[in-house]
Every structure is written in C-alpha cells, then in structure tokens.
Amino acid sequence: MNIIPAIDLINGQCVRLQKGDFNAITQYTVTPEDMAMNYQQSGASYLHVVDLDGAKQGKLKQLDVINRIRNSTTSIMQVGGGIKDEETIDNLLSIGVDRVVLGSIAVKDYDQTVRFIERFGADKIVLALDVNIVNGTPMVATHGWVNTSDQSLYNVIDYYLVYGLEHVLCTDISKDGMLQGANTQLYQDLVAKYPNISFQASGGIGALADLHNLKKTKVQNVIVGRALYENKFSLNEALAC
Helix, strand or coil: CCCEEEEEEEEEEEEEEEEEEEEEEEECCCHHHHHHHHHHCCCCCCEEEHHHHHHCCCCCHHHHHHHHHHHCCCCCCEEEECCCCHHHHHHHHHHCCCCEEEHHHHHHHHHHHHCCCCCCCCHHHHCCCCCEEEEEEEEEEECCCCEEEEEEEHHHHHHCCCCCEEEEEEEEECCCCCCCCCCCCCHHHHHHHHCCCCEEEEECCHHHHHHHHHHHHHHCCEEEHHHHHHCCCCCCHHCCC
C-alpha cells in the first residue's frame, strides 16, 4: 500500500477543505514547494497535487505553482483540478508531471475522456471519481464536489474499463478533511470488484489506525492530507505502516 501525501492549493497556498466545502477552508503557512521537499525527504515516492481554484472554476489556474512544486521534488507526481482539454494535459506532462487527474469531465464527457486515455495512455490518466453516498450507492460528484451527478461510481468505472482504465482515485466526500476514518467498506468493495484497477483511497485519514484499517481492504494507494499538515502522525510513521 503506497502512501501519497496531498498538497491542495488555493491561490498558491496550501489549504484543506472539510467535505469539499469552499467555505470551510483551513490555510497553512508552509509553501507548497517546501511541503513537497519535506515529503520527499521523509521518504515519499508519490505526491498528489490539486488546484482547487481550477477544480471550482473548471480550468487549471495554478500551472506556475505546480511547476515550482515539480522542480522541488523527484517524487512521482499527479495533478488535478479543472483539467478538461488536451493543451492543459500537454502542458502538465511537458513540465514533468507523471499523471494527470481528470474529475468532472470523466462524468460529463465520456467521449473526450476516452480520447485522452487513447492519446496520452491509460498510465498517464487518473480518474477522480469522488462520491456522495446516496441511499447506500456511491454517486459521483462534479465541479469541485459542488454538484452530485446522476451517475453511480460503478457505472462510470464499467464504461472506462474497456478502454484500459488503470488508475482511479475515489474520495467519500462525507469523510474528507474530517480525520474520523475512511470508508473502508467502499474500498474493500472496489478492490474486490475491480482487481485490475489501481485504486487510490482518499478522505478521513486521521490516525495510524485508519491506515491499518485501509490496508486490510487491500487498496493499493492511500492519499493523506490534513493529518500530515496537523501532525496527527508523521509521514515516516505512515510509511512504516
């Protein structure tokens, strides 16, 4: 199980949201570049960066900040936030980003998303299928988690499987930023149902026990954000799990 530290950006600064709510922002004083360097020095092989301004506005807004982060670390780096066109993907890959995270477009425009997978390769594309649990069913949210679509998580994954889908990042929004544990049942179900997909669990990690619980689900990757910012545990401790 890989531990992937997260850096969420608003206006070039490190932040965290609660349940994806842009009115519930916690801002941190450390710069994104320093945060990335600190993570790598602590042993991180991966890094997850989100342009929250881009996610909200539907267009990547912080390419310059992302470039500075890229130059500060050699970790495998994935970036998301309002990415909807080939030019943006090209720009990110050209500065050395390893994977591009697609969110709302994966639900709103299936044909375009398939074109991205076919042009850039499934290994370069991560689908961020973040969900609200509605009557027991995970329903995919869009536009920076502001809207809940009419598409179930399973329907979306099933569609892209035939096009070679490899990477899925899934967040239970109700857990995100709350530090009260992840939705382990969700990831256990996903890993069992789709054994050939590399899933990234996200949302709710607040203690080392939460990582131990996720490890039991056999999920391949876990994204950790606020817990590291607020020293609930160290990255070294997380990696030791």
